Amino acid sequence: MTHKLQFALGSAVLALLVTGAVSYRSIVECSESNLWVHHTEQVLEKLQDLLAAMQTSESNTRGYLLTGDESFLELYRAGIATTGKNLTMLRNLTTDNAGQQRRLDALSTLASQQFQLAKQVLRLRQENGLEAATEVMQKESGNQIMDGFQTLVGQMRDEELRLLVLREGDAERRLTQAKTVLTLGTILGLLITGVVGWSLLRDNAQGKDSGAKYRGLLEAAPDAMVVVNQGGEIVLLNVQAEKQFGYRRDELVGQRVKNIIPEGFAERLIADGTRTAAEALAQQIGTGIELSGRRKDGSDFPIEIMLSPLESAEGTLVTAAVRNISVRKAAEKHLAQMEGRYRGLLEAAPDAMVVVNQGGEIVLLNVQAEKQFGYRRDELVGQRVNNIIPEGFAERLIADALRSVEDALAQQIGTGIELSGRRKDGSAFPIEIMLSPLESAEGILVTAAVRDITTRKKAEANLLNKVEELNRSNEELGQFAYIASHDLQEPLRMVASYTQLLARRYKGKLDSDADEFIAFAVDGASRMQRLIHDLLAYSHVGTKGKDLLDTSSEEALQHALINLRGAIEEKGAIVTHDPLPSVLADETQLIQLFQNLVGNAIKYQKSGIPRVHISAAKNGGKKWVFSVKDNGLGIESQYLERIFGMFQRLHKRDEFAGTGIGLAICKKIVERHGGSISVESQPGHGSTFRFALAKSEKE
Amino acid sequence: MPIEVLLVEDSPGDVRLTREAFRDANMSIHLHVASDGVEAMAFLRHEGAHADAPRPDIILLDLNLPKMDGREVLAHIKEDNSLKTIPTVILTTSAAEADVVKSYQLQANCYLTKPVQLDAFEGLVKSINDFWLSKVKLPQQRQKT
Numbered sequence: 001m002t003h004k005l006q007f008a009l010g011s012a013v014l015a016l017l018v019t020g021a022v023s024y025r026s027i028v029e030c031s032e033s034n035l036w037v038h039h040t041e042q043v044l045e046k047l048q049d050l051l052a053a054m055q056t057s058e059s060n061t062r063g064y065l066l067t068g069d070e071s072f073l074e075l076y077r078a079g080i081a082t083t084g085k086n087l088t089m090l091r092n093l094t095t096d097n098a099g100q101q102r103r104l105d106a107l108s109t110l111a112s113q114q115f116q117l118a119k120q121v122l123r124l125r126q127e128n129g130l131e132a133a134t135e136v137m138q139k140e141s142g143n144q145i146m147d148g149f150q151t152l153v154g155q156m157r158d159e160e161l162r163l164l165v166l167r168e169g170d171a172e173r174r175l176t177q178a179k180t181v182l183t184l185g186t187i188l189g190l191l192i193t194g195v196v197g198w199s200l201l202r203d204n205a206q207g208k209d210s211g212a213k214y215r216g217l218l219e220a221a222p223d224a225m226v227v228v229n230q231g232g233e234i235v236l237l238n239v240q241a242e243k244q245f246g247y248r249r250d251e252l253v254g255q256r257v258k259n260i261i262p263e264g265f266a267e268r269l270i271a272d273g274t275r276t277a278a279e280a281l282a283q284q285i286g287t288g289i290e291l292s293g294r295r296k297d298g299s300d301f302p303i304e305i306m307l308s309p310l311e312s313a314e315g316t317l318v319t320a321a322v323r324n325i326s327v328r329k330a331a332e333k334h335l336a337q338m339e340g341r342y343r344g345l346l347e348a349a350p351d352a353m354v355v356v357n358q359g360g361e362i363v364l365l366n367v368q369a370e371k372q373f374g375y376r377r378d379e380l381v382g383q384r385v386n387n388i389i390p391e392g393f394a395e396r397l398i399a400d401a402l403r404s405v406e407d408a409l410a411q412q413i414g415t416g417i418e419l420s421g422r423r424k425d426g427s428a429f430p431i432e433i434m435l436s437p438l439e440s441a442e443g444i445l446v447t448a449a450v451r452d453i454t455t456r457k458k459a460e461a462n463l464l465n466k467v468e469e470l471n472r473s474n475e476e477l478g479q480f481a482y483i484a485s486h487d488l489q490e491p492l493r494m495v496a497s498y499t500q501l502l503a504r505r506y507k508g509k510l511d512s513d514a515d516e517f518i519a520f521a522v523d524g525a526s527r528m529q530r531l532i533h534d535l536l537a538y539s540h541v542g543t544k545g546k547d548l549l550d551t552s553s554e555e556a557l558q559h560a561l562i563n564l565r566g567a568i569e570e571k572g573a574i575v576t577h578d579p580l581p582s583v584l585a586d587e588t589q590l591i592q593l594f595q596n597l598v599g600n601a602i603k604y605q606k607s608g609i610p611r612v613h614i615s616a617a618k619n620g621g622k623k624w625v626f627s628v629k630d631n632g633l634g635i636e637s638q639y640l641e642r643i644f645g646m647f648q649r650l651h652k653r654d655e656f657a658g659t660g661i662g663l664a665i666c667k668k669i670v671e672r673h674g675g676s677i678s679v680e681s682q683p684g685h686g687s688t689f690r691f692a693l694a695k696s697e698k699e
Numbered sequence: 700m701p702i703e704v705l706l707v708e709d710s711p712g713d714v715r716l717t718r719e720a721f722r723d724a725n726m727s728i729h730l731h732v733a734s735d736g737v738e739a740m741a742f743l744r745h746e747g748a749h750a751d752a753p754r755p756d757i758i759l760l761d762l763n764l765p766k767m768d769g770r771e772v773l774a775h776i777k778e779d780n781s782l783k784t785i786p787t788v789i790l791t792t793s794a795a796e797a798d799v800v801k802s803y804q805l806q807a808n809c810y811l812t813k814p815v816q817l818d819a820f821e822g823l824v825k826s827i828n829d830f831w832l833s834k835v836k837l838p839q840q841r842q843k844t
Contacts, residue, residue, distance in 0.1 A: 490792055493815050494712040500817040501719070529815050 008196035012189055019185020026178030033171030040164040043093045043100075044157055046086050051153045053082035054111065058146055061118045065125050065133050076118070083111055090156075097163075100156055107152050114145045214310075224322040228257045230315055232266040244324060246296040264291040265305065265320065293322065302329045342438075352450040356385045358443055360394035372452055374424035392419045393433065393448065421450065430457040481539040485532045492532065496525035527657075534661035537592070538646075541668040546586045548673065550696040553626070554580035556587055557614060560594035564602070573602045573610035580616050581624050582696035589669045590693075594628075596662045597689050601630035604656060623675070623692045634683035644677065666691075701729045702832050705755035707739040707772060708732065708790075709764050713813070717759070717790075720824035725832065731755065736767025740775055743782055755785060757831050760807075762791040762798055770801060777806040784838050786831055 057079025064072035087108055094100035117137075125133035215236065218225045224241035228234055234252050242249055245260045252259070258266050293303040304325045310317040343364060346353045352369035356362055362380050370377055373388045380387075386394050396417070421431040432453045438445040499521040507515055554577070561568065561575060568575060575598060583590075594614070601612040611631045619625045635643060635650065642648045644667040647660040670677040670691045681687035704721070708714050714732050721728050731752070733739035739760075742749040758776070762769035769789065776782045786808040791798070794812050802810050811827075814820045 486792075489815065490710070493792070493813070494710075496815065497716055497817040497820065498712070501716075504817075526816075533815075 008192060008199070012192045012196075015185055015188045015192060019181060019189070022181040023178050023185070026174050026181060030171050030174040030178060033167050033174060036167040037164060037171060039093060040160050040167060043090060043160045044164075046090050046093065047153050047157050047160070050083060050086035050090065050107070051150065053079045053086060054114070054146070054149055055079075057083060057118065058114065061121065064122060065130065065137070068125065068130075073122070076122075080115055087111065097159070100159060103152050103156050103159075107149060107156075110145055110149045110152065114149065117145065221321065224324075226252075226257065226260070226320045226322060227310060228265075228318045228320060230317075232257050234260075235314075235317060241322065244295075244322060245293065251296075260294055261291055261303070261305070261322075262294055264289065290325065293324070301326050304328075338440075349449065352452070354380075354385065354388070354448045354450055355438065356393075356446045356448060358445075360385050362388075363445055369450065372423075372450065373421065379424075388422055389419055389431070389433070389450075390422055392417065396435070418453070421452070429454050432456075478539050478543050481535060482543060485535045485539070488532055489529070492525060492528055496522070496529055499525055527659075530657075531659045531661070534659040534665070538661055538665050538668065541589060541665060541672060545589065545672055548584045548586055548694075550582050551585040551587045551590055552580075553583050553585070553590060553616065553624075553693070556585070556590040557594045557598075559591045560598060563591070563595050564599055567599060567602050571602050571605065571610050573612060575602075575612045575614070577614035578616065580614065580626075583624055583693040584696060585673055585693055586669075589672070593666055593669045593691070596666050597628040600662060601628060601632055601687075603658075604630075604632045604651070606633060619692060622695055624695060625690055625692045627688050627690050629686065629688040631686040634685055634687050635679065635681040636683055637681070640679055640681065643679065701727050702757075703729050703731065703753045703755045704757055704759065704832075705731045705733060705739065705742060706759045707734075707736070707764065707769065708759070708761045709734045710761075713761075716817075716820060717824060720821045721828065723821065724825045724828040728828075728832070729753070735765045736769065736772040738766075739764075739772050740767070743776065743779075743785075756837055757827075758785055758787045759790045759827070760787055762789060762793055762802070770805065773802065773805045773807055786835070786837065788827065788831065 057076050060072045060076035060079060063069065064076065087104060091101065091104050094104065121133045121137050124136055215238075218227070218236060218238040221238060221240065224244040225236075225238045226234055226241050227236035234255055234257050237249060237252055241252075245252070247260070256266070288304045288306055290302065290304050292300045294300050302325050304323045306321045306323075308319050308321075310319045342355075343366070346355070346364060346366040349366060349368070352372040353364075353366045354362055354369050355364035362383055362385050365377060365380055369380075373380070375388070384394070416432045416434055418430065418432050420428045422428050430453050432451045434449045434451075436447045436449075438447050499518060503515075503518045503522050507518070557577060557580060567573070598612055598614070602610045608631075613629045614626065615629075616624045616626045639648075639650055643650065644663045646664045648663075649658060649660040651658075666689075667677050670693075673693055675692040675694070677689065677691040679687055679689050702725070706714060706717055708717065714734075718730055721730055731742065733742050738749075739758075741747055742752045743755075743758075745752055760769045760772060764772070769791070773787060773789070776785065776787055783806070787806075789798075789802045789807045789810045790813060791811075792813050799810050811823060814823055
C-alpha cells in the first residue's frame with residue numbers, strides 16, 4: 001500500500017515538474033519572441049522617423065534656397081539633429097544585426113554627404129546668392145544622395161519586416177508548444193491521480209487494509225494492542241497501550257518493540273534456519289504467552305500476550321493483545337502459598353491423593369500417589385489423569401449438554417467410585433476414588449482420594465467364590481439327597497416287598513419267633529420307606545419348586561383336605577375355616593403345607609374329636625398371616641423351636657408314627673415363599689401354627 | 700390260547716415280583732424276560748438264541764437298563780413297522796416328568812410307575828392284566844409290510 005502510494009506521488013510530482021519546466025521555458029521563449037517583435041516595430045518606426053528627418057532637412061534646405069527665409073534654416077537644423085538622434089537609436093537597436101549595422105554605416109555616410117552639400121549650398125546662397133547655390137546644387141548630385149538614402153532605408157525596413165514575420169511566427173509556435181505541454185502534463189497528472197485513486201479504492205473494497213478502520217478496532221479493544229512488523233518495529237498501537245506502558249504514541253511508533261517488551265516477543269516473530277517467519281508466528285497464534293512488559297519509567301510488570309497475524313501491503317504484521325496480569329499473578333502466588341499449605345494436608349492423608357483440574361490434568365499429588373502409581377511427581381504433574389486412571393474419572397468431570405461442570409462433579413462427590421488404576425509399568429489395579437471439590441483461582445479443582453482396593457477386591461472375589469461354592473455344594477447336596485433317596489428306594493422296595501410276601505405266605509407256618517422277626521423286618525422297611533418318601537419331599541421343596549403365582553389358598557386347603565380324607569374320617573375330625581384369600585404361592589407346596597399342618601393337628605390327639613380351624617388375617621399391606629389352630633396335645637414350650645428341625649420328634653414311635661420331617665418341610669416351604677412359620681401352644685389345650693404369605697398381586 | 704408277555708427288566712427281584720403278581724392274576728400268561736435292551740431287541744427280531752421266540756402280545760419295558768436303555772428300545776420298536784403295533788407299557792421306578800414326556804413322545808402306549816408297597820404293586824399288575832390283556836382288543840396277526 002505505502003509503496004504504491006509513494007510511487008504514485010513520485011510520478012505525479014515528476015509529471016508536474018516536467019510540465020512546469022517545459023511551460024516556463026515556452027513562456028519565456030514566447031515573451032522573448034514578443035520582445036523581438038516589439039523591437040522590430042521600434043526599428044521600423046525609427047527608420048520612418050530617420051527618413052522623415054532627412055526629408056525635412058533636405059526640403060527646408062530647398063525652402064531657404066528659394067526664399068532665403070531664415071525660419072527654414074531652423075527646421076533644417078532640427079532635421080539634422082533628429083537624423084543624428086535616430087541614427088544613434090537605430091544603431092543601438094540593431095547591434096545584434098550586422099547587415100543593418102552596415103546599412104546604417106552607409107546611411108550615416110550618405111547623411112554626412114547630404115549635410116556637407118547642404119552646408120556648402122547654404123553658404124553659397126548666403127555669400128553668392130541663389131543662382132550660384134542652385135548651380136552647385138544641380139552640379140552636385142544632391143538628389144542622388146537622397147535617392148540612395150531612401151533606398152537604404154527601404155532595404156532596412158524590408159529586413160526588419162522580414163524579421164518581424166519570422167519573430168511573430170516564432171512566438172506563436174512557442175505559445176502553441178506551451179499550450180500542448182500544459183495540456184499533456186495536466187492530462188498525465190490527472191491520469192496518475194485517477195490510477196492511484198482507483199487503486200486505493202480497490203484496496204479498500206478488498207478490505208485488505210483500512211488504516212482508519214483498523215485503528216478504530218484497535219481503540220475499541222479492551223486490551224492494550226500493539227501492531228508490530230516483521231522487523232520488530234511498532235507500527236500501530238492504541239490508547240490502552242499508551243496507558244499501559246506510559247508512553248505517548250509518537251514515542252513508540254517506529255520504535256523497536258523490545259523497548260516495551262524486552263524479551264520473548266520479537267524473538268517469536270523471527271524466522272530461523274528451521275522455520276519461516278509465518279511458521280514462527282503460526283506457532284504462537286492464539287496461545288497466551290506470559291512475558292514481562294516494561295514501562296517508560298523502567299518498571300516491569302507481568303503481561304500475557306496473544307498474537308494474531310495481520311496481512312498488509314508491508315507483509316504480515318503481528319497484532320499483539322497485551323494484558324496486564326499483575327492481579328492474576330498475585331492471585332497465583334497466593335494460590336501457590338495456599339497450595340503449599342494444601343500440599344501439607346495432602347501429604348498427611350493416608351490415601352493416595354490426586355488433584356485434577358477441569359481439563360483433566362493433574363495439578364497436585366502426594367507421596368502415596370507416587371508410590372501407588374509408580375511415577376515420580378514431576379512425571380505426573382501437568383499430565384492427563386487418564387494416564388493413571390484410564391477410564392471413568394476424567395469423564396465424570398466434564399460438562400455436557402445436560403449438566404454443568406459443577407453439576408457433573410456434584411453428582412460424584414462423596415460417593416466411592418470403583419475404577420481401574422494404571423501404574424507406570426502398565427499394570428492395572430483396582431481402585432476406589434472419592435471426589436471432593438476444591439475452589440481455586442483456576443476454577444473448581446477436584447481432589448480425588450485414590451485407594452488401592454486390590455485386597456478388598458480379592459476378598460470380595462474370594463467371598464463371591466465361597467458363596468458360589470456354597471451354592472454349588474448346597475445344590476449338589478440337594479441333588480445328592482434326591483438321588484440317594486431315589487436310589488435307596490429301589491433295594492428298599494425289594495426288602496419291603498419280599499418281607500411282606502414272606503409275611504403273607506408264611507405267617508403262622510413257621511414258629512412264633514419267625515413271625516416276630518418278619519414283623520420287625522416289615523415294620524423297619526415300611527418306616528424307612530416313609531422316611532425316604534419324606535426326605536424326597538423335603539428335597540423337592542428346593543429342587544422341584546415352581547414359580548410363585550396367584551393362588552387361591554382356599555382351594556389349596558380343599559385339595560389338602562381331600563388328600564387327608566382318610567385320616568379325617570378315621571378320627572371324625574372337624575375341620576373348619578374362614579374365607580381364605582389369594583396369595584402368591586407354589587400351589588403344590590401350599591397344598592403340602594396345609595396337608596402337613598392339618599394332618600399333624602388331627603394326628604396328635606389323645607382322645608375326643610379333633611377340631612381344626614384355619615383362618616387368615618392381614619398383616620400390614622403386603623402379607624396374609626394364616627393360622628391353623630387345633631385342640632390337640634399341645635407342645636411343651638421348650639420344644640417350640642426344635643419341632644421345625646429335621647428328624648425332631650416329641651413322641652415315642654408306638655404313640656405316634658412319623659419321620660420328624662413334616663414340619664421341617666413346612667418351614668422350608670414357608671421360607672421359600674419369603675415368610676416364616678411359628679407356633680404358639682398351651683400343652684393340653686392345643687397349638688396354633690402361624691405362617692405368613694405374600695398377598696396376591698391382583699389384590 | 701396263552702398270552703405272550705415280554706418283560707424287559709434287569710432286576711431279578713422285580714422279575715420275580717412281577718411273575719408272582721401275574722400268577723395270582725392270570726394263569727394263562729407266558730412271561731418272557733429280557734434283562735437288557737439288546738436282548739429285548741434280539742427277542743423281538745428272533746435273532747440268535749431267540750429264533751423261535753413268539754411275537755409278544757404286550758411289552759412291559761423298564762427305562763433304566765444295561766447296554767441299551769428302555770428309551771432306545773422303545774424308539775426301535777416304534778420305528779419298526781412289524782413291531783410298532785405291539786402295545787408297549789413303560790413300567791419303571793422313575794416318576795420324572797422328563798421320562799414321562801419322552802416316553803409318550805416315543806409313542807409308549809402307557810406309562811406306569813412301580814408302587815413301593817407290595818399290595819399296590821400287585822394291584823397294578825392286576826390292572827395291567829384286566830385292561831391290556833382282557834379288555835383291550837389287540838391285533839391277532841403279525842403286520843408285515
